[in-house]
Amino acid sequence: MDFSLFLQNFLNGLSIGSVYAIFALGYTLVFSILGIINFAHGAIFTLGAYFTYALAGGKFGFNGILANAQLPFQLPFVMALLLSSVLSGLVTVLLERLAFKPLRARNADPLLTLVSSLGAALVIVNLIQYLVGAEIYTFPANIYGNLPEAINFGTATKPINIRTVQIIVFGVSVIIVTCLTYLINYTKVGKALQAIAEDTTTASLLGINSERLIMITFFISGFLAGISGTLVSSSVSIAGPYFGISFGLKGLAVIVLGGLGNIPGAIGGGLLIGLAEAFVPSDYSGYKDAISFGLLFIMLLVRPQGLFGKKLIQKV
Amino acid sequence: MTKHQITPILQLNNITKKFGGLLAVDAVSFTVVQNEIFGLIGPNGAGKTTIFNMLSGLITPDLGQINYLGQDLTKLQSYQIAQRGIARTFQNLRLLGNLSALENVLVPCNVHHKTDFLADFLGLPKAQLAQKKTYSKAKELLDLVGLSDNIKQQANNFSYGDQRRLEIARALALEPKLLLLDEPAAGMNTSEKASLSDLIRQIRDQFNLTIILIEHHIPLVMSLCERIAVLDFGKLISLGEPEQVKNDPLVIEAYLGNE
């Protein structure tokens, strides 16, 4: 492999890996606070993509109830992205109230939450299908304004063309990760979140309103899912209501690879899987998805606590 | 000590265990002889339960050997150790809460009363007979610790003291040679403690057991144990008969204080 191809693959991997990372951060935040996996996270990812599509002035097809519908206004991409992510966050908070909180209040088996979140995912996905149909939607080409399609990082003779979208994706991801790291480690809310993650009862004895923080966590989680849904679909396309499901599954692989509930782990795991996939030769691209699960499987057997996790000591 | 035959049953040799950066057990060595009641004391976090966990195979020491009747325990898994006659109770009680008291005792009984799975599965008379036998053995043990009523009730519903006694019955069902009791008197009142003390002596004599016990209640330990080991920060700071330990200046400084 020559150097420019290597670099190109590397940058591609970094770009998609950084989206895996922010998507997985949302997953892992909820896990660290509540010890549950929210299977609807992938559905929110999809929802975010559709929200942005609509807000940026996209028109819907003819299959759903909202056939040919279009918003009367058109927001610039950055605004659409932010608003759509906020909406995704709000939907996730609503989901938490309806599908998770009642179970928590009844002290239900955590397994039930898996089932309940799958039920919620079914609702969201099928609602999307009912409303706007199952067709593929592509963002307009000039969605980012008048930026060039690709930027050459090499020389004229040895081009290393990186799509502008991917640079934007990477940039946005870096900003998000930085903000989140600051929030968790240096703010009062972040410290309270860490306290809840360690022991909810203790947190409430310290005067921390855990219900409110759980709500904040779900909002952030949904926000991150929405933003990553938009980023992925703006660089490829919205491949129908189900396209978040497989992404959700991959996110699961990322967070376990990095260590469940571990924030640097989600980032590292995301980048690792993104890079690993980018280096799969095109002849074997059918096996690309197997990479993440193969890595995951091996990791679970060798180091169940994940790359970045600390060894769990069981208290007797 | 003199009235017992002095044969070692258990030898800890330089046992060491680290958790993270913390030395939980630091090069501890001692020998327990057959038929004695041996006390293990020290503040919480001194490494007592960690030693029990290593003796019962729940964790493996980083260094050192544990010799039990000629075998090295550090190479065995916990179920193998249990099958070889080391039974234990747990500090925080680990009863099978939603199983009945009887079933709790039946589980270890079955380890020694192997039945033919097929006969058992088909409910053949042979299997039923075997089952009756284990039932009556389990009931005897429950009787012994003073639990004969409501044995088909969920273990969860028993009072705290009864649960502690149920754990002892369950441990005895393994037909152990060595019994490890982790804070058996915790949460008992004065009169309950006295009868527990009698029960421990009784089962030692009746089943020809060796007993190691972790306990915080100093008067109980001093009256019950024939020898005592004192741990502090993972180190063995004193070992000997109760009088000796009680007056050891090291123990007074680190643990007992001057009252």
Add this chain to the structure above:
Amino acid sequence: MADFFNTYGHLIISTLFGAMLGLSIYLPLMAGQLSLASPGFYSLGGYIAAILSTQFFPRSEGTYPLHFLGVEVILSAILSGILAIALGILVLRLRGIYLAIATIAFGEIIRILALNLEITGGAVGIFGIPQPFDIPLAYLWIAIPLLILVMFLVYRLEKTNVGLALRAIQVDELAANSMGINSTKYKVLAFTLGAILAGIVGTISAHFLNTWNARQGTFDSSIIYLAFVLIGGSKTFVGPVFGGILLTALPEVLREIGNIRLIIFGILIVLGTIFFPQGFITPNLLKKWRK
């Protein structure tokens, strides 16, 4: 009556398969193990049937010989069993959600292999799997006895010492170990039984559905099977049977309401977990019925 069977025959047979898939999740759960490997083994069993019947066994006129189906079932059981033992020894050291995720990863690896290999027909899958019966309804002759047999076996298993050991592990594996129980052995046993069951159901399903592809046994079906158990009731084997039948039938019954049926189905699943946290069928309920 005939009309009823013509309309609902297909559905009834599917629900019986659903019940057995529920039991295949329930079996490892008896030992407290949340394994979601069933879709993987189900898919594997189906491919064994599809490949053998379309590529290896001789084509004959008329219906597919039942003894060939028998050979497929036995072969699926053996292969699933061997694979499950190997996999089980590897993954059953993991606990709780980690085990669930490892078994999901196993299912995904099977799925991606099926999508890419030639022998499994790639993304298209395998078509024209031969029928052993003239009418689809005749599958009842296999599904009903099989379900009854499986239920009886699970019922008896719970009564034995092995059943007691499994329950002990379910409640507290560490305590069970220190009571002399080799928990690994029992966990692998329960896991393997579940895998064999899923494999056999897959084998029969492949014939029943006439076609088999990588969409059989995906990740979300593993959670659906888990829903069979949890919404049906995870404390007695009647629970997953009931849950499997109910949740397989529900989307079909809802077909009348048209496009929003899967939305309603999702809502019902959420409501089911909230209002029946113990599941519909609980041991107490069964006791009441007996009285």
Add this chain to the structure above:
Amino acid sequence: MTIMNILEIINLSVKYDAIQALKDINLVVNQGEIVTLIGANGAGKTTILKSISRLVKPEQGQIIYQGKDTTRCRPDQVVKLGIAHSPEGRRILAKQTVLNNLELGAYIRSDRLRIKADLEYQFTLFPRLAERRHQIAGTLSGGEQQMLAIARALMSRPQLLLLDEPSLGLAPHIVQEIFAIIRQLHQSGVTILLVEQNARLALENSDRGYVLEAGILKMTQKASDLLNDQRLREAYLG
């Protein structure tokens, strides 16, 4: 001088599933007192503390704190009203530093300067913690963890401190040290409701005591009288 009661519990009952943990408890704690709850394990002592800090939901009854009904408050609201609970098993945040634990103890406050001052005060009260302020709390010894749990509770500047089993599993000489600090807190005016296995030691340091049996209050008296009670001596005082 009239004695102000700071806490009053009226007809409190608590159920865990089918098990009645507390039945018709009536209890008063006066301003500035140390009151001890004694009783066997499972008698319901911890449940009373948990009901006050709202970790468990009462089945019926009222909890009045400084004239305000707190029965329906959330746990975090109770803390804001001035009740701190140092729970059974200490429940320090084992993965965080001593300093972080203490700072989180002041979570409800926003007076930064005073928090700083209080932190320094805790370090003078518990010099052992001062040496270890940057240490991860999980690596402290049992006695130090107990001190951290108490210091953390004090960081919210409580008027009422609930202390659950402060001596559990500690070396006898550390227990003496802990009780010396409890006496010091008492002198500085903190009201304390104490649950303690070591009934004798607790009563020797208390104004009054309540005796619980199987979820029911059996008697309440001045601590010195309880110490001389024949029946109590047999059951609890050893």
